[in-house]
Amino acid sequence: MKREVIQIRCSIYEKKLLKKRAARAGISLSEYLRATAFKINIVERLTPEQLECYQMLVKYKNNFIRISNMFKKRDPQLAKNVEALAEEIRQHLYHFKR
Numbered sequence: 001m002k003r004e005v006i007q008i009r010c011s012i013y014e015k016k017l018l019k020k021r022a023a024r025a026g027i028s029l030s031e032y033l034r035a036t037a038f039k040i041n042i043v044e045r046l047t048p049e050q051l052e053c054y055q056m057l058v059k060y061k062n063n064f065i066r067i068s069n070m071f072k073k074r075d076p077q078l079a080k081n082v083e084a085l086a087e088e089i090r091q092h093l094y095h096f097k098r
Contacts, residue, residue: 002030054093061089 010018022032024044035042046054068082 008033057089057093061086061093064089
C-alpha cells in the first residue's frame with residue numbers, strides 16, 4: 001500500500017509535459033514519476049497512426065523478402081540489395097518495438 005506523499009515543485013510546463021508522457025505510456029502520473037525515479041524503462045503506447053506505420057513497414061519488409069527470393073537465380077546482386085533493404089527495415093522495426 002502506498003500511503004506516503006512526496007511533493008515536488010515544477011513549472012506548469014514541466015507538469016503538463018510529465019502528465020502528457022504518463023498518458024502516452026498509459027499510466028498515472030504517480031506511477032510515471034516512480035518509474036523514472038527508479039530508472040525503470042517506460043514504454044509508451046503506440047498511437048493508431050504509429051501502429052498503422054508499423055504494420056505498413058512489416059508488409060514492406062515481407063514484400064521485399066519475397067522480391068529478393070524471386071531474383072536470387074536471375075540477378076544475385078539485385079537480390080542482395082533487396083535483402084539488405086529488408087534487413088534495414090527489420091532493424092527499424094526492432095527499434096520501433098522498444
